[in-house]
Amino acid sequence: MRVTPDAPAAENAVDTTDQRAVRMDKRTRLMEKGVAPYPVTVPRTASLAAVREQFDGQVEAGDSTGETVSITGRVMFIRNTGKLCFATLQESGPRGEAVRLQAMISMAEVGEDALADWKALVDLGDYIQVSGEVIASRRGELSVMASSFAVASKALRPLPVLHADLNEETRVRQRYADLIVRDEARQMVHTRSAVTRAIRDTLHQRDYVEVETPILQLLHGGAQARPFQTHLHAFDQPMTLRIATELYLKRAVVGGIDRVFEIGRVFRNEGVDSTHSPEFTTLESYESWADMYTMAERMREMILAAADAAEIGRQIPTEAGTVDLDGEWAWMSVYPGLSEALGQEITPETDEQTLRAVAEERGVSVAADWDAQKLVMELFGEIVEPTLLQPTFVCDYPPAAQPLAREHRDKPGVIEAWDLIIAGSELGTAFSELIDPVVQRERFVEQSRKAAAGDEEAMQLDEDFLRALEYGAPPMGGLGLGIDRLVMLFTGTGIRETILFPLLKPEAKDS
Secondary structure, eight states, X not given: OOBBTTBOXXXXXXXXXXXXXXXXXXXXXXXXXXXXXXXXXXXXXXXXXXXXXXXXXXXXXXXXXXXXXXXXEEEEEEEEOSSEEEEEEEEEOTTSOEEEEEEEEEHHHHOHHHHHHHHHHOOTTOEEEEEEEEEEOTTOOEEEEEEEEEEEEOOOSOOOOHHHHOOHHHHHHTHHHHHHHOHHHHHHHHHHHHHHHHHHHHHHHTTOEEOOOOSEESSOOSSSOOOOEEEEXXXXXXXXXXXXXXXXXXXXXXXXXXXXXXXXXEEOOOOOBTTBOSEEEEEEEEEETOXXXXXXXXXXXXXXXXXXXXXXXXXXXXXXXXXXXXXXXXXXXXXXXXXXXXXXXXXXXXXXXXXXXHHHHHTOOOOTTOOXXXXXXXXXXXXXXXXOOSOEEEEOOOGGGOTTBOBOSSSTTOBXXXXXXXXXXXXXXXXXXXXXXXXXHHHHHHHHHHHHTTOTTSOOOOHHHHHHHHTOOOOXXXXXXXXXXXXXXXXXXOHHHHSSSOOOOOOOOOO
C-alpha cells in the first residue's frame, strides 16, 4: 500500500465504516498477541527534528552512522514491498510545520514474523515507535533502519483526504483531523500562541500585573452587548457570562493595582459571521495616571511585538492593500473625518433629520429609533471605516459610543476614546476612563432606561462598581484588543480559522 501525505486514497476508497471495522479487527489481533494497542509509554530517545538536525547532509547514500535511536511519530506514508517496507513518520515542529523522517523495516533486521505483523497490523494514521540505526537509504533519504518497532496508538479511522474530505466546514468541526493533515492549521495555533505571548511579555515589561476576573457575573457590564443568560442553582440566582472584563479590572485599580491586565474569553449573544464569534478572546488593560494617548502607545507597542513574534513582517498584505505597521499611525476625529468623506460639515450639533437624509442618500440602513449620535456612528462606520487601510486611531466619538469614557478635556460634545482601525476593521479601543462616580451613575441610569425600553445591549446599573469608584479611583487609561481580530489581520483568514475550536451549529444528523 502506497499513499502520500496529501492523499491517503487507498484506504479512503473503502467506506470509512468498513475501514473502521477492519482497523478494529487489527486492534483485536494485537491484543490476542499480547500486544497493547495503546501502551502507557514506549522507548523514545530522540525527536524526529533532533535526528534531522544532527544527521541531515551528514550521511552519504547507502551509508550508516553507527548511531542508534528510538523515535516515534504518526504514519503518514507507507509502502510495503517484499522484504523491505518504508514508512514516513510525522511530528509537529516548533512553528507547527510537519517534521518527517523515514523508517525502514527489513526482514533481515526484524525477522519474518515481525515483518508480517508490520504489513498486517500497521496502518496510516497509527502512532508507532521505531528503534534502530540512523542510515541513508540507497536513494540518499535519511532513515532509521528498524531493529524493532511497536504500535504506540492504533488509529481506528483512516486519515482524511486533504482536498476531498476537508472542506472549510469539516476542517473547523473536526479540527483534530485538520491539524493532522494540514501544516497551515498547526501553524495557526503556533502563530496565535506567539501573538498572545508577545502581548503578555510587552505588558510585563511595562510592570503590568496579570489577573483573573469572574466569568460568571450577577450583572453584565463593561460593554454594550447582549449577554448569555444562565442560572446558579446554589443561590437560585440568574447569572450572565461576562461580555467584558472592564469593571472588575477597574475595581483592582481602585484597590491599588496600578497597572493591570487580563487576557481571556468573553461571551456575547450576537451574530455569527466571518468576523464575529459568540465567544472570543480579548486583552483588556488599565493603567493609572495614563490617558487615551498613553494607551495608543501601548497598543502600538503590543501589535508591533506581536507581528515580530509571529514572524509575519511589518508589511502585511490584505485584500485592500498592504498595511505598513512601520508607517504613521494616524489620528482621525469622527466628525471632521465624516465631514470630509461626505463633502458637507457634520458636527455634534447636526440634527437627526439631516443625518437621516445623509443616510438615505448614501444607502446606509438605519433604525427608526436611533438618535443623532447613533446615526453619526453608523454613518462613519459604513462610509469612512472601510477606507482606512493604514493604522488609524479614530477618536472623538459622541458620548453614546462609550458610556465608560470621560468627556473630552478640550472638545465639547465628544469623549476621550478611540477605536483602532486597520484594513477597514476595528482591532481595539481605548478610553481616558471615566472615574467620577456621580457622572458614571448618570450614565448607568441612562443605560437602564434604554434596557427598560427594550435595548438588550444596554448595560445594567452596577451598584458595587459605583461603590468602588466612590472610594476614589486614580486617573487612568484603559484599552481593549481583540486577539482573534489581530490574528485575522496577520494571517488573512476568517475568525473561525483563528479560533482552535470555534462554536458551531450542531452537526446534522442522518435521516
